[in-house]
Amino acid sequence: MPDVSIAPPPAATRPSAPVATPKSPAPEESPAFDIRGFSLWYGARQALNDVTIKIPARRVTAIIGPSGCGKSTFLRALNRMHEVTPGTRIEGSLKLFGDDLYGPGVDPASVRRRVGMVFQKSNPFPTMSIEENVLVGLRLNGVRDRVFLRERLEESLRLSALWDEVKEHLHRPGVSLSGGQQQRLCIARALAVQPEVLLMDEPCSALDPIATARIEELIQLLREKFTVVIVTHNMQQAARSSDRTAFFYLGRLIEFGDTRNLFTNPSNPQTEAYVSGRFG
Amino acid sequence: MSEADTIAACRPSLRQQKQRRVTSLAVTWLMGASALLVMTPLFLVLYFLIREGASSIDWNFFTQLPKPTGETGGGMANAIVGTLVLLAMGAVIGVPVGVMGGVYLAEYGAETANYWIRFTADVLNGIPSIVWGMVVYAMLVLPFKGFSAYAGGVALGLMMIPLVMRTTEEVLLLVPQSYREAGLALGIARWKIITVIVIKTALKGIITGILVALARVAGETAPLLFTALGNNFWSHNLSQPIAALPLQIFTYAMSASDDWHRQAWAGALVLMLMILSINILVRLLSRGKSAS
Numbered sequence: 001m002p003d004v005s006i007a008p009p010p011a012a013t014r015p016s017a018p019v020a021t022p023k024s025p026a027p028e029e030s031p032a033f034d035i036r037g038f039s040l041w042y043g044a045r046q047a048l049n050d051v052t053i054k055i056p057a058r059r060v061t062a063i064i065g066p067s068g069c070g071k072s073t074f075l076r077a078l079n080r081m082h083e084v085t086p087g088t089r090i091e092g093s094l095k096l097f098g099d100d101l102y103g104p105g106v107d108p109a110s111v112r113r114r115v116g117m118v119f120q121k122s123n124p125f126p127t128m129s130i131e132e133n134v135l136v137g138l139r140l141n142g143v144r145d146r147v148f149l150r151e152r153l154e155e156s157l158r159l160s161a162l163w164d165e166v167k168e169h170l171h172r173p174g175v176s177l178s179g180g181q182q183q184r185l186c187i188a189r190a191l192a193v194q195p196e197v198l199l200m201d202e203p204c205s206a207l208d209p210i211a212t213a214r215i216e217e218l219i220q221l222l223r224e225k226f227t228v229v230i231v232t233h234n235m236q237q238a239a240r241s242s243d244r245t246a247f248f249y250l251g252r253l254i255e256f257g258d259t260r261n262l263f264t265n266p267s268n269p270q271t272e273a274y275v276s277g278r279f280g
Numbered sequence: 281m282s283e284a285d286t287i288a289a290c291r292p293s294l295r296q297q298k299q300r301r302v303t304s305l306a307v308t309w310l311m312g313a314s315a316l317l318v319m320t321p322l323f324l325v326l327y328f329l330i331r332e333g334a335s336s337i338d339w340n341f342f343t344q345l346p347k348p349t350g351e352t353g354g355g356m357a358n359a360i361v362g363t364l365v366l367l368a369m370g371a372v373i374g375v376p377v378g379v380m381g382g383v384y385l386a387e388y389g390a391e392t393a394n395y396w397i398r399f400t401a402d403v404l405n406g407i408p409s410i411v412w413g414m415v416v417y418a419m420l421v422l423p424f425k426g427f428s429a430y431a432g433g434v435a436l437g438l439m440m441i442p443l444v445m446r447t448t449e450e451v452l453l454l455v456p457q458s459y460r461e462a463g464l465a466l467g468i469a470r471w472k473i474i475t476v477i478v479i480k481t482a483l484k485g486i487i488t489g490i491l492v493a494l495a496r497v498a499g500e501t502a503p504l505l506f507t508a509l510g511n512n513f514w515s516h517n518l519s520q521p522i523a524a525l526p527l528q529i530f531t532y533a534m535s536a537s538d539d540w541h542r543q544a545w546a547g548a549l550v551l552m553l554m555i556l557s558i559n560i561l562v563r564l565l566s567r568g569k570s571a572s
Contacts, residue, residue: 113467137466
């Protein structure tokens with residue numbers, strides 16, 4: 001039953017009132033990710049060192065830190081994408097809504113259907129139209145129901161704020177769109193498989209300020225239905241668009257807290273030095 | 281010394297400037313002439329083939345069987361069809377094995393395994409075609425006690441495998457890693473990503489590689505000498521010898537008959553045009569290749 005994680009839309013993705021879902025009364029009490037003592041090695045090099053963090057559901061969590069601090073590695077570990085690199089090893093536990101994502105017999109593909117990802121550089125498939133790009137995840141996972149696909153197409157494109165711009169020409173190639181539109185298409189593609197979490201790895205770093213602003217607006221809309229984790233180099237972006245911020249340095253989680261607090265009143269001197277621009 | 285003075289001091293004298301212009305012009309001409317020299321053989325080949333062969337190409341050439349020695353007229357219909365049959369059989373062996381081998385190299389193979397596979401493929405690419413003919417002779421003709429179209433097809437197919445494999449690998453490696461990652465992040469199985477996304481993205485390049493390999497083996501004579509052997513009539517049984525254009529050209533060119541010499545020229549021209557048209561097809565296909 002390959003489509004178990006796709007067909008029944010989880011409560012979190014239903015277009016319902018953003019606040020009142022019985023399962024998650026307050027984000028503090030129901031973390032999406034519960035990560036304890038998590039370490040990760042690339043061969044002999046340790047990239048993450050004993051990270052313990054609870055990432056809240058239906059909030060935007062920003063991951064900041066200087067280059068090479070392990071923030072991208074951390075993000076990729078959240079849906080096991082780091083396993084694309086051969087020779088990695090992990091320790092510790094990483095749970096999503098109580099399920100151990102690294103448990104024995106857990107298929108990484110099923111993890112990735114629950115935890116979607118958007119990359120730094122937009123990467124719509126060049127041989128596919130806009131529609132095919134959005135639906136590729138469902139189709140290749142065996143979904144054939146036309147009505148359902150049609151619904152997912154429109155809903156995903158609406159969620160990614162692209163519907164009005166592309167609804168007239170869904171059969172044009174995905175790569176015919178502008179850079180910002182392509183990135184929103186990639187977001188739609190990730191949302192189409194109805195993940196519970198959306199990971200974004202510096203999604204705006206290749207975009208101009210206007211396209212960046214649109215993606216940031218979009219993130220604000222997405223937090224009503226999804227848990228969003230975003231890695232960013234841009235501290236204004238973290239400050240503007242996230243609820244929580246985690247600061248990583250040299251593979252360790254240095255500080256994690258309310259975004260406003262972390263930026264205005266950091267408790268760790270390293271965090272203060274970084275957010276005030278003294279290094280990084 | 282101001283900046284302007286420095287620039288002035290560095291400026292070449294008029295004599296130096298003139299000398300540079302002359303050198304530049306001379307080298308440019310030399311390179312142009314070399315480029316022209318590269319193209320000359322092709323024009324020479326076409327010129328002689330057309331001069332000697334064009335007059336012998338008529339309707340009969342494409343529709344009739346060769347006439348027995350001594351009689352004039354006849355054509356190479358069976359050899360043209362035979363070449364197409366042999367190419368088809370070669371493709372049936374060479375394309376799937378070559379493409380799958382290339383996919384293995386680009387997508388699955390471990391580094392050490394890949395090193396040895398690539399090394400083997402490169403050695404195979406360098407093996408003289410007559411050696412292929414002899415190998416297949418020992419492998420298929422001797423055990424089955426007879427020359428056959430199968431043996432010829434196998435010889436061409438074996439030659440195609442390393443060619444197709446290396447070009448397939450190269451074009452697959454051109455497909456950016458980010459597409460594979462995007463597929464993985466959607467929870468799509470790896471084999472589906474490779475078949476539906478990666479191979480589809482590189483499809484033009486793969487087809488180009490297949491066509492280049494076909495063009496390469498289409499004109500091979502040596503591997504067919506001990507395998508397909510050639511004949512002068514229509515083949516209805518692939519386990520019997522079959523005619524092929526290069527074989528027919530070879531036989532006719534070696535003969536004493538003027539009429540056969542004439543037909544050999546015509547056959548060479550037709551073979552040349554067939555290969556040329558495959559190459560033109562390749563150019564047309566690879567024109568919009570920058571997308572991948």
